[in-house]
Amino acid sequence: xxxxxxxxxxxxxxxxxxxxxxxxxxxxxxxxxxxxxxxxxxxxxxxxxxxxxxxxxxxxxxxxxxxxxxxxxxxxxxxxxxxxxxxxxxxxxxxxxxxxxxxxxxxxxxxxxxxxxxxxxxxxxxxxxxxxxxxxxxxxxxxxxxxxxxxxxxxxxxxxxxxxxxxxxxxxxxxxxxxxxxxxxxxxxxxxxxxxxxxxxxxxxxxxxxxxxxxxxxxxxxxxxxxxxxxxxxxxxxxxxxxxxxxxxxxxxxxxxxxxxxxxxxxxxxxxxxxxxxxxxxxxxxxxxxxxxxxxxxxxxxxxxxxxxxxxxxxxxxxxxxxxxxxxxxxxxxxxxxxxxxxxxxxxxxxxxxxxxxxxxxxxxxxxxxxxxxxxxxxxxxxxxxxxxxxxxxxxxxxxxxxxxxxxxxxxxxxxxxxxxxxxxxxxxxxxxxxxxxxxxxxxxxxxxxxxxxxxxxxxxx
Numbered sequence: 001x002x003x004x005x006x007x008x009x010x011x012x013x014x015x016x017x018x019x020x021x022x023x024x025x026x027x028x029x030x031x032x033x034x035x036x037x038x039x040x041x042x043x044x045x046x047x048x049x050x051x052x053x054x055x056x057x058x059x060x061x062x063x064x065x066x067x068x069x070x071x072x073x074x075x076x077x078x079x080x081x082x083x084x085x086x087x088x089x090x091x092x093x094x095x096x097x098x099x100x101x102x103x104x105x106x107x108x109x110x111x112x113x114x115x116x117x118x119x120x121x122x123x124x125x126x127x128x129x130x131x132x133x134x135x136x137x138x139x140x141x142x143x144x145x146x147x148x149x150x151x152x153x154x155x156x157x158x159x160x161x162x163x164x165x166x167x168x169x170x171x172x173x174x175x176x177x178x179x180x181x182x183x184x185x186x187x188x189x190x191x192x193x194x195x196x197x198x199x200x201x202x203x204x205x206x207x208x209x210x211x212x213x214x215x216x217x218x219x220x221x222x223x224x225x226x227x228x229x230x231x232x233x234x235x236x237x238x239x240x241x242x243x244x245x246x247x248x249x250x251x252x253x254x255x256x257x258x259x260x261x262x263x264x265x266x267x268x269x270x271x272x273x274x275x276x277x278x279x280x281x282x283x284x285x286x287x288x289x290x291x292x293x294x295x296x297x298x299x300x301x302x303x304x305x306x307x308x309x310x311x312x313x314x315x316x317x318x319x320x321x322x323x324x325x326x327x328x329x330x331x332x333x334x335x336x337x338x339x340x341x342x343x344x345x346x347x348x349x350x351x352x353x354x355x356x357x358x359x360x361x362x363x364x365x366x367x368x369x370x371x372x373x374x375x376x377x378x379x380x381x382x383x384x385x386x387x388x389x390x391x392x393x394x395x396x397x398x399x400x401x402x403x404x405x406x407x408x409x410x411x412x413x414x415x416x417x418x419x420x421x422x423x424x425x426x427x428x429x430x431x432x433x434x435x436x437x438x439x440x441x442x443x444x445x446x447x448x449x450x451x452x453x454x455x456x457x458x459x460x461x462x
Contacts, residue, residue, distance in 0.1 A: 004073035008336055008346075009171035010247040016176050017252065018260055019183045021244050023325030024235045025265040026186070028114060031322060032294050034233065035273025036287055037225055039209040042218035047211065047270070049223055053230035054262050057444045060437040061236045061403050062258040064410035067422045069245025070254070075337035076100050076239035079246065080409060087415045096405045100239035101337060103398040104330040105353070107238065109360035110390050111330070112163070115323035116155030117295060118316050120145055125312040130303035135296075138303075142295045146368040156361050159320075163327040164354030167335050168347045171247050175328060182321050189318045190268065193275035196311045201278030209287070210273045224451045227444055232395060233265060237402030240329040243336060253424040255433065275315075279305065294319065331357060364390065396452030404445040411438035 011017040038046045072079025076097030084093040124130070129141060145151060166174045197203060235241060248254075276298065280287050283301040287293060302312035331353050338349035363371070367385035375382050375389075382388035410419055411434065423430055 004071075006073040006246050008247065008339070010249055011176060011244075012172065014249075014252045014257060016180065017244065017248050018257060018264070019179045020175055020325075020329070021235075021241060021261050022264045022268075023179045023183050023186075024240050024244065024329035025233060025261060025326075026268050027235075027322050027326035028111075028118075028294075028319060029229075030233060030265065030269040031272040031276070031319060032291070034229060034269035035210060035276060036293065037222075037229065038273065039277070039287065040217070041222035041225060042214045042216070043209065044211040044213040045215045045218045046222060046226055048213075049218065050226040050230055051266070053227045053444070054266065056436060056440055057227060057448075058230040058234045058236065059255075059258050059262050060433060060441045061231070061407055061445075062234055062241055062261065063254055063423070063433065064406045064437060065236065065239070065241040066245035066248065066254045066258060067419065068406065068410060068414075069242035070248045070250070071418065071422045073246050075246075075340055076242045076333050077337050078340060079242065083418070084409070084413055087413065087418055089413045093405075093409060093413065096402065096409070097239055097242075097333075098337075099398065100237060100242075100402045101333045103394050103402060104238040104240060105334055105357055105360070106390050106398070107394050108163070108327055108330040108357045110364040110387055111323065111327060112159045112357065112361050113152060113156050113364045113387075114291070115159045115320065115327065116152060117145065117291070118319035118323060119155045119159060120151070121295060121299070122313055122316040122320065125299065125302065125309060125316055128309060130299040130312065131309065133300055133303045135300060138296045138300050141299070142291075149365050149369055152365045152368070153362065156365060157358065159323070159327070160354055160358045160361070162324060163331065164350050166324075166328050167331055167354075168350035170346055175332070178328065179325060182325055186318060186321045186325070187268075189314050189321070190271050190275060193311060193315055193318065194271055196307070197275050197278035200282065200305055200307070202281035203274070203278040205281040206274060206277035206279075209277050209281075210270065221451075224447060228448045228452065231403055231445065231448055232399060233269065234262060235326065235329060237399035237406070238330065239333045239402070242406070243333040244329065246336075255423060255425050255429065392452075397449075400445055400449035400452060404442055404449070407437050407441045407445065411442075 011020065038050070068079055068083060072083050074082065077094045080097045081091045081094030085091055124141065130138065133141070166178045168174065197206065231237070276293070277287055279301045280297060283304050285297050285301055287297065298315065299312065302308035302315070334353045335346065335349045338344060338352065339346055364387045367387040371385055372383065373385045416434070419434070420430060
């Protein structure tokens with residue numbers, strides 16, 4: 001084990017690291033995407049394949065990021081650079097860390113805008129906008145919101161300020177204190193919503209949608225979807241987990257901790273499905289994917305059900321909390337890098353990074369109105385201009401490349417002795433992980449990357 005100490009501080013306990021990293025992983029995608037793609041691709045059959053992918057892709061890469069971060073004790077840029085040089089590699093690996101940092105800033109720029117929608121919907125639901133609302137009325141409310149740049153800018157600004165303030169306060173006073181409060185609250189709200197769905201919704205139908213084993217609906221394309229989601233759901237490829245790993249005390253075992261995070265993240269996604277779909281089915285609505293499910297379909301359901309206004313408010317607060325805990329991890333690597341590179345205060349660093357992300361978010365805001373344009377990607381028409389461009393650039397290109405690079409770095413660039421020195425556990429467990437991360441995981445990530453670019457479909461493979 002190295003004797004490096006992070007200048008940014010460290011987590012007070014293993015629990016705090018688990019809560020923080022789970023908060024980074026649990027985001028809007030867990031709540032709207034995973035339940036839908038599971039139900040549409042064979043339910044329990046998809047969940048089974050997904051769990052296998054978590055073991056072969058998600059957890060191995062997460063272990064890579066954590067061990068690199070803890071051994072380097074710096075931002076991704078300097079951890080990768082210094083560790084590569086220690087084991088005879090090139091310092092050019094630092095650019096991979098910088099690429100991850102930049103990807104995180106691109107993501108937070110449009111993620112903050114969507115989180116702003118959630119803030120707006122907390123107020124709209126509380127004010128009774130959706131009581132007895134029709135489908136056309138719900139669409140009109142959503143369209144009115146996203147087509148109003150000034151209103152979107154206001155909510156985007158509020159959310160970016162919330163994020164920046166937390167990061168500016170540092171590891172112990174900011175990140176740790178925030179997740180100490182927000183994560184238990186998030187779990188409590190989620191359980192309350194599951195109880196509400198069980199009590200008033202079509203729980204059996206929602207359960208069957210998620211868990212009924214239908215292997216006939218599980219296509220090769222569905223398997224690739226499971227692989228991709230196992231990668232993206234854990235916030236891998238942008239250096240956020242690596243940054244959090246640099247604050248991890250040396251005595252805490254990495255592998256068991258990564259496993260705990262993956263289990264909790266998957267549990268949250270499944271509970272979100274059990275909270276959402278019984279409510280949707282009880283109102284005779286059709287589940288849809290993405291923003292349409294959260295901001296158009298669910299408001300109709302809440303507007304028709306007893307106690308819907310109260311639980312609707314709780315649901316959108318849940319979305320805000322999930323987005324908030326994810327967003328602070330996205331800008332933390334950039335803030336840490338500025339502190340290390342420019343030797344400026346954390347407050348100033350967080351302010352500069354927050355300002356950059358806020359300015360970039362204006363591009364996303366305008367893409368829903370006067371700056372919108374259409375293009376086709378993966379056989380689907382995209383209408384939101386730069387919003388879709390940034391989403392595709394990060395999720396389909398930058399994140400897979402980052403995850404692949406981290407796996408290669410830990411598996412091939414760092415010496416086996418350095419990696420073994422950082423990990424704890426049995427020799428057999430290490431040998432299996434090392435084999436997977438050197439051979440299985442890179443191949444799987446390459447498949448995800450090619451599928452994200454629609455390469456497999458063009459070759460007629462899926």
